Amino acid sequence: MTEAEERAQKIRMIIFDVDGVLTDGGIYVGNSGELFKPFNCRDGLGITLWQRAGFKTAVITGRHSAMVASRVAELHMTALWQNCPDKRDAYAELKTRYGLADEEIAYVGDDLIDLPVLIQVGFAAAVGDAVAEVRAQAHFTTQHTGGHGAAREVIEFILKAQGRWDAIVAGFLQ
Secondary structure (H helix, E strand, O other), X not given: OOHHHXXXXXXXXXXXXXXXXXXXXXXXXXOOOOEEOOOOHHHHHHHHHHHHOOOEEEEEOOOOOHXXXXXXXHOOOXXXXXXXXXXXXXXXXXXXXXXXXXXXXXXXXXXXXXHXXXXXXXXXXXXXXXXXXXXXXXXXXXXXXXXXXXXXXXXXXXXXXXXXXXXXXXXXXX
16 A cells, blocks of 8 residues: 555545646636636535535635635535635644644645645645645655646545545445
């Protein structure tokens, strides 16, 4: 068993960054100035499966966006923190609120703003196109890029390390 798999076995909550992790990092502006962000359906199903397995999810993002709030609500995610240029306070609050230790939390990031939390968690994950400094701190780096299934890849890795993935798949085959 690898160190990443050992760390993954303890995870009870996954925290995601948004831009560059749950999206491809692009911000699309419509004719009227409205903003759009593409989310990946496989990532959404992965988040749903993780939660159905009895675990928690959260988003901590440096920006504020109504569409992010809508996506988090649609997926029934546990917690949302927006407009957090320093993500450490939100992280500390999540730990306290849900009675979790660092080793029980995973964080998925892609850029420098994610480093202060990434270095604290028990399982640090970088998306495939994360900056080199984030990849260097990660216990696991995805093959997929942000917004293109990277979140799902992290979830599957953790569920497989915990021995839960086969039962989830079997549920779809019945």
